[in-house]
Amino acid sequence: MAQFSFAFPKPGTKKLLVGATLGAALAIPALLAGLLVFLVPMVNKPLLDAFIREKLGHVPATWVGTQWVYAAALFLAGIAMFTFAAITGGIFSWYERRVAARIQSRIGPNRVGVAGFLQWIADAVKLLFKEDLVPGEADAMLFRAAPYFVVAGMTLVLVALPAGQAIVVADLDVGIFYILAVTSFIVVGILLSGWSSNSKWSLFGAIRATAQVVSYEVPAGLAILVPVLMAGTLSTQGLIRAQGGWPWEWFFFRNPAAAVAFFILFISQLAEGNRTPFDLAEAESELVAGYFSEYSGFRFALYFLVEWANLWIIGAVATTLFLGGWQIPGVSAQTWASVRGAGSFPAFGWWALQFVSLGIFAVKTLFLVNVVIWIRWTLPRIRIDQMMNLCWKYLVPAGFAAMLFTLVWQMVATWAPIVEKITALVVFAATVWVTWRFLQQTRKNVSLIAHERVDLSNW
Amino acid sequence: MSKLVLRRLDRNNEEMLINFGPQHPSTHGVLNFLVETDGEVMRRAIPDIGYLHRSLEKIGEMVQYPGYMPYTDRIDYLAAMFANEGYAIAVERLLKIEVPKRAQYLRAISCELNRITSHLVSIGTMATDIGAVTPLVYALRERELLNDLLEALCGARLTYNYHRIGGVAFDMPEGWRDKVLAYLDRLDSSIQEWDRLISTNEIYRKRLGGVAVISRAQAIDYGLSGPNLRGSGVDWDLRRDVPYGAYPDFSFEVPVGCGWAGVVGDCYDRYYVRVLEMAQSSRIIRQALEKMPDGELTAKVSRKPKPEAGEVQSRIESARGELAYYLVSDGTERPYRLRARTGSFMAMGIIEDISPGLMVADLVALIASLDVVAPETDR
């Protein structure tokens, strides 16, 4: 990539900015990880009790209104998750622009901070200061309310979405189903924003988005059923606990149908998140900006916050269901228990392992986030009838087939567990080989561009 | 919107009427389409032109013959060389001037380079209109390099004003020939990269293949020309069939649509004809650079030419189809009448009749595949 230059009036400014960037780049992830690891597990009541008892030296039962303390802890954990979503969303916005620029042989944002790292803060501030316009003739109340539905749908998902062994706000019995359900807030928000804008393009986009999301919920639901059948639970943590740390213990490899289901889910999530090649709802070249054409300022920022925070959700859901979640290779449930120690408040090693599990989860998720970004900047958009065809004629039948196959497969696996082990290894080996071939082909394609890269800056 | 267009709408409430433009990301300039849709399917799209009308033909009657040359740049700012050349040839015919060989070669080179830049924009925006953003950037990257070359040749990146009555303005700068040859090498591999990236992309082929098919007969009836005509399978190219300038000296092929991704005459054919034409342009430029004769840059032309009364027409193969100038002289130093027949204007005419039954997303593909440029439509 071409080098980028800074031209600041005073040398001190540059140093300051570099420092700020580095500080932010280190501090923000550390802050997020700390928030997640220390605050979120505290929602667990025994853990919080133990913390108050052993670290603060109080007996919670003697307090006035103990349950409000628990409620406050819950609230704090919720705030932590929202902060996490907002900050990752912001960083993803910068990251996607940099990746897009790299793909397009551009430089991308590079003015605010080193490599433009603080660009997302600048953008957020700019958008907050812009006028919050409501078009005349728009249904002002619904127009104002619509973005909150969208944000609520995204935030509520995070409640049941794990990020580590004990890092989940609420390990619901209906976990993954809850995630599917609260996502429907987003549809309502989109529909409202499109209609209340009183613009034909907005309505067009909203209707496309709704048709798309409602349709793709079906294959997504079917694909989710495959790991659910394999784990025998809907709880997100239960799903992860049913998998293992090594790749061949992941659901993705344990069952050929699960691999298919992974791709069905991934495609459906792209569609539900309105990402290319399914970005029909905000198709710039057709619908201007789709359902949020008329939005500006703060509310516009909310849509984009959701769009990028959604990246994390796409990756995290797929990781949870198919890629072993936070499971650390070689660390079993017994290890977790022994590291935790006998005391009611866990020992240091347990907290350290939480960090590791968070790291593993984040790496897998971020890999999928990268894939989503690559796809977005590579593929054209499909047409609405093609999108519907793909959903109803291919993904839904394939989802059914995968589900039925899994039912049979579970019986076989119970009858002869060795079959599952062998399959896992075979599928894993096949995946490695396919990845290797893909990389080779990519190398070849790159080398086919015979001419040397031209320096754009001075030619 | 103009009353004229409104009068043509017989509306019933089942359909939604949308103004597709004049401010719209994929109208390629200031165009408007009145789109009647029934859900995603269009009943029809009525083009509403004139937003970029600048009286260029009338201006032609006000200025002297050489003074009009910079105005021709504005007829089609993406392919200004052709507008230059067409006007120059028309006036030369009026004055009965023979253009020197070297100037003819330089005209061919500049025009073919311009054809490549124009087609790069066309296919790049086409990919963007279909939803892939990256290919546009690749196309523009290649075009920037080419613009550098054209800037070195004539001092401008967009409105070249390079051709003169009787020849061209400047000779090749030193070292320019090698830079062009180096660029053409790069272009050939870029086209391959382009094919891998987008032309063979399954989604792209599905989006364009079989969409908005213009049959051979329709294309001829509606007066389509250039790549749009050849996309419909008509083997017609003025450079070969009604040769002018230096073109008889070069050997090249004329790509014709043959249903690469579906039916002959669909959007993909029109798109891919352009991709192939870039390679042919490269071939022509190589030959021209190789055979470049020495000689004068311009013929002897007076500063204030006063042609005899009469009328002429010139036809050239522009990037957007046949560009024809019709000039009437009354013996003074200003034209009595100047008229430009442009490819985009003719292409706009077919949209209303092809659009019924297409989806809204297909309209975007149709407009992009016809490579309509607003200034050329309105002039």
Place this chain on the structure above:
Amino acid sequence: MGASAETVLFWIFAVPLIASAAGVVAARNPVHAAMSLVSAFFWLAGIYVLLTAHLLAFVQVIVYAGAIMVLFLFVVMLLSLTDAELGLEKLSALKWVGVVGAAGMLVLVVSALAQSGPRAMRAVGADFGTVRAVGRILFTQYLLPFEATSVLLLVAIVGAVVVAKEKI
């Protein structure tokens, strides 16, 4: 959590539920009415959660708020009725009949409930409302209605397509 927090939560869910239910009836704009219904569904889901019927709560959200109401809104928005088409607010005789009928219904239900009085509630099992428990009961005790529902949905789809088709 103790009883008091639960009570507070109950009121947090119940009051807006009634308010949005009233909004459905009172709203003149059909989109506003539909949105009130959506919000009523969400509050109702909250009450289900309070009753430890988690699965039911989220089924409620995904099916009603997520799918049915979205399609409903879809249609209402596409119709885009103007004020003129919606008609003026008039209390015609038929409306009075409706009011009287609704009042009668209210009296009937309230008096019936009042007469039957508070009854001892059975304590629910630990797995009450869990996916496992609901699934077990659906596939044993309610197997026949459950499977018959699939026929019902199929009929609904076929019927909708037949009715909506432009020509036979």
Place this chain on the structure above:
Amino acid sequence: MPSGQDIAALLPFLLLVLGALVLMLSEVFLRSGGRGYQSGLTIAFAAAAALAVPFAPQQVLFGGQAVSDGFAGFVTMVVCAGLALSALLGRGWLETRNMERGEYYALALFGASGMVLLGMATDLLLAFIAIEVMSLAVYSLAAYPRRGQRPPEAAFKYFILGSFASAILLYGSALYYGATGSTLLSAMRGGGGALLAAGLSLILVGLAFKVAAVPFHAWTPDVYEGAPTPATAFMAAGVKAAAFAFLTRGVLAMVAGTPFAVGNELGGVLGLLAVLTMVVGNLFALPQRNVKRMLAYSSIAQAGYLLVGVIAASRPESRAQGTSAVLVYLAAYAVTVIGAFSVLAVMEKREPTPDAGSADAWDVSRFAGLASRRPWLAFAMAIFMLSLAGVPPTAGFVAKLSVFQAAAGAKAWGLVVVGVLTSIMGVYYYLRVVVAMYMQPAEMEEPAAAPPTVAIAIAVAALLVVVVGFSPEPLTAWARAALLRM
């Protein structure tokens, strides 16, 4: 878990659903060529379902949610017969209008499956689902010809009011569940209380709508008139049979289990409903010159007579007599009304489409002088009219006689008197058609020839009506044998 026996008992229902699926798939895979096979397939599946009835084990199914007994078997037979006859009618009617498609028969089969299930249901939840399967199919059938305004309008009216009735039924079921802790009809045993009474009355309202009892009948004339004639015939025969089957079960369960009995609270309501329905149905039918509308009001009136049978069945002393009377009436009415609608289908104005502005499409004057032009058709129509009026020797007479006998057995003399008087009133408007056919000169153009399948349907229906009229014993014996298990 369901046993093989449970599945075997459900076989009629399953066969009808299978038939619907086969017909839908046939439309996908056998699109080319004629569609004559579709009505044939429908009849085959109806016949198979009917044939499965005698083999169904007589037992309580699925933990008491449904029951397979003689009563349900009889209702299944009636529904299947109605389905087969209306499929024959549908074939001719749809083909001449070039709108024959697999969906029509699939929907009819689905509707029949709902009716069969409703006949077996002893659980409010299952009954609700069955009612919805039946109703949704019938709504769509009513809207099936999308030409003109009338069918969609009729279907829409039916749909809105029907959904409202379903909602009331559901609300009643919820109160019922609140009172008893179960949706099973048997859960009423020992129950009582105001909540149960409220629930039951709401359920009754819902069911009264489905059987078109006054004052919940308002939809009937418009829907019967607007729906395509074969669909109307199927609707009149099948929906009535299934809804009455469940109503009978419900009333019997209530009488057995609760202090509410006929004669005091709800029975009085039922009696009032019966009287109103008989009187109002017949009174409104009197001035109708539109034969289709007249038949609609007639079907309301018939619901009144059936209610009399249900009331009789609710009394312990006339239980067996009452239930068998209801069954006989349902069978007789189904055959007769399909026959009548078949003749009407032949006679109705074909072009332009039956729509607003062509109210005379079914005017009685179209029948004028039919006897001289189409003596057999006129003869069949006369038989059906006489049967509807309850004139011997027809099935209608047998049905009315058994209902009134049962009511007399229950000592419900008031109902008997009202029933007989209104029947006599009914003779007037039924005979108007006969008079027009036999005693008035022809005014209209030559009526079109009956398509062969419709002719078969008319012939079979007429034959059945006459045979039952002359020797009612097999039918009544069968109905008596069809025991109702609680």
